Amino acid sequence: MATRRTETTQESRRLLVTAAAELFAEKGYRQTSFIDIADRAGISRGSIPWHFGNKLGLLEAVLDDQLQAVLTGFSPSGDALEQVMGYIRLPATRLFITLLAEAVEAGSPIREHYARLHEALRQGARARLPAHALPAGTSPEALTVLLVGTVIGVHAQWRVAPEAIDLDAVEATIRALLPASLDLA
Template sequence: MTTRREQTSRESRELILVAAAELFAEKGYRQTTFADVAERSGISRGSIPWHFGGKEGLLLAVLERSVNLIRVGLTEEPGSVEAGFDRLMEGLNTLFTLPTTRLFVTLLVEALEPGSPIHGRYLEIHNTLREHCRRWLERLPLPPELSAEALAVTIVGAGIGIHQQWLLAPDRVDPEKALAALCALVAGAVPPAGR
């Protein structure tokens, strides 16, 4: 049986994780302080290291939570090939509009730095996204010259690129229109019988 103290601790941890994810997405990891997280979450600054040990521990916990949210959101499988194409298109739109997508794009540069503590988590995130896309694409009658694996890499790369451009120039890039264009390109690669 969970005690009230354990319940309060879990709730505080979740509030901290949500606030940190939002701030890391908005400001980046380096520019976010414990004071920022405490103010946004409404939880005392001293509670953050108690829960996570330090800023790196907080970052890793935020990424782990985000990967788990993606996995939960990507588990549904289509019932037929026709439904599979429609669900793939819906899934692409959902995937690239998740709040976590902005976080992943914002932190990408930090993940690429030598010795980065989040490099391994980013590999896991990209593997999860590619695997999800590949599983959906394998249900479709793709032309023989187009592998599901290669198309999955292309879709994930395009989604990340769209978000990068949008973060840099939100007044010039419409992510919804760009994602619709990506979906149209994928639809053009699938023979009509598969839709």
């Protein structure tokens, strides 16, 4: 049975991760301070190093939390493309686009986490592709890179100009372009 102190510690950690995720999505990693996070969470800023060691440790907790949310949110029996397009619409996914610009910079502390995220997304997509149904001259690896890249690009465009991007039409177009043999449902 969990003690009250353990429950309080877990709640503090959850509040800090939630506040950091929101602020990193709004302002980016570099522009967010411990003070910003502590104020948003309503918790002492000294709690951040106690729970996470440093700001990078907090970022890792945020990205791991978001990655788990992505991976557990997909049903292996559901329509994969529909699930991905639905995930794009969630407010929490803004975090991935905001931090992507920082992730591509050499030496970025986010880079490794994005590499893991993209690999997890490619593995998830690859697991759903029937190998016998691939078009001639394609590989599962290359196709999953293309699919994940498409989704990331669509997501970025929609976050920048949601009024200009019809996600339902994009989903229908992706379905029309994929061979019928690649039933992602």
